[in-house]
Amino acid sequence: MTGLLVMAYGTPRTLDDVEAYLAHIRGGRRPSAEQVRHLQDRYRRIGGRSPLDEITRAQAAAVAEQLRRRGRAVRPYVGYKHARPFIADAVAQMAADGVREAVGVVLAPHYSRLSVGAYLEEASAAARRAGVALRCVSDWHDHPGFIAAVAARVRQALEDLPDAHVVFTAHSLPARILSWGDPYPDQLARTCALVAERAGLQEWTFAYQSASATSEPWLGPDVADVLRDLRAAGRRAVIVCPVGFVADHLEVLYDIDIEARQVASDIGLRLARTRSLNADPDVVAALADLAAQALEESR
């Protein structure tokens, strides 16, 4: 049996798990009690927990089902970067189940050495240890199925708010990635241009979101500043399209739906958000294409 390793960020199961989760994100450094409380409050504001785990599992099952329909039976495994089951746990489970060949995909379309690169390194190391021949998809920012799915969401949102200006967003990263020639900003720009073309947008803006408060500079402009600039330029409505994410989770449900919406409301700007892709059939088909192609290439 071939394995399908679907990798995503991971989320704490309960508010009590937030401390260990945050410590893991911080590379093992223990967070202060205030940092933990602050993050727990954000989860409380979105209903006590993030839906990311359920959505990731649904996406993995849907991609496996799509591959099965194409005559390519795979067994899906979910592995997280910052929560259980970790990527290495999923790979070890594959090996224990007798899987010797697998394909891996990260549920983040844009490659950065700091984000997708770290997932892939962890997956490859675990696969080497477990004796699983693993081939991974490294990015899929311009896959036509992904572009079409996002463009459809943009068009749907514009039906309700036809005069809105579209703001694409993605997670910020420390600005030092620019000195490595990291492809992340260019891949994001390419996705936005392709979606805009497909959705027929005359103009649009890109902003980063969710930067952490650390001592180093992060990529900008930040979405809050972009919203203020758009309002100052006379705009009355925006549609935020978090193009760097493929699921509903904290960074969408809190950072956009609560935090950015508050900024917008304070300055008299209407804000709507495109619906997240989650297990959208177009994106599931795109991921199945990529997985099938990677399996072909490994033959």
Ligand code: FEC
């Ligand atoms: O719903 C959930 O429970 C999880 C939501 C979640 C997703 C996510 C995706 C990305 N992150 C990326 C980069 C960074 C960098 C740091 C960082 C920190 C956090 C914290 C939380 C968090 N991230 Fe995240 N991220 C999610 C959640 N992220 C919580 C910690 C508190 C905070 O800063 O807000 C900084 C780490 C450090 O301190 O050194 C860098 C990137 C993505 C999109 C790609 C992906 O999904 O992997 C990039 C979902």
